[in-house]
Amino acid sequence: MQVLQVQLEVGADPAEVGRARRWARSRLAGSGIGDDEPLAETLILLISELVTNAVVHTGCPAVLRMLFGSADAGAHAAGTVRVEVADISSCPPRPRHAEGNDTNGRGLELVDGLADRWGWQPEGAGKRIWCEVDRGAATGTEGAYGSGACEPSCAVTNRA
Template sequence: MKSATPSDRHMQKCLAPARSFEMRFTSSPRGARLARRLVAHRLHEWGHPYEGSLNETVTLLAAELAANAVRHGHVPGRDFHLRLIEGRDGVRLEVSDTRTERLPESRPPQDPAADESGRGLLLVEALADRWGVEPRSPGKCVWAEVRPSPATPR
């Protein structure tokens, strides 16, 4: 079972950040698209090739979390924030928005046909080794961690 919402200190112990990238994006489909592309590019620069499984997985997670921030976390006049952290044990992706009243479920619905929303979180649940939601002021941060597979070159 995957975890939900440990503290930032827990992440720092587990991943021991070596490199990071962060940026604010307009809360629009164009901003979400740019966030996804920059995540793929940054991972490639860090030695995780575009066609590698870690790059593809984290880029897909970035696409989903950025789209969710735009669709469900949009507050007029506010951007969303993305942070990518690479450590010796894997990569952590954080996407923050300023909307506090709409929090994702810590466990996505098991029957995607029963609910119109939450399907993207099934993808996050399947791809991330761990993911969760943390409050922030204002808003929330949805994060996902991915550890490289043993066959993934560094």
């Protein structure tokens, strides 16, 4: 099985989301996914949403991973790109439904609409949220929403 995995540690500062996008663009280019491909824009949007959710809703650092499948990668089919964001909060993702002019609440709806598959799973004391996009395939609407309310497990100490 061959899967190329790259990862980036993301700080608890919302400004880190921009750094994560720039890092992801360079890794996508290095994997053969051109900046001008629709797949690149879709993946950057997914990464932006997942990293933003981790940083904003937990107030904790996170780890962004991208996995690029190869022809003999089994579950990671050729051309499948998997994005994972792990954080130390055990709270499951909780989809919200934004109304009209709301400025928040659309992130997981976007992930559900753009990714071919997505979900989450416990990881240690925290969780990992993941999504997959199949290169060359139209994006689907399959998803796996979590539910329930939860307080952040990491206190934000560095607010401007």
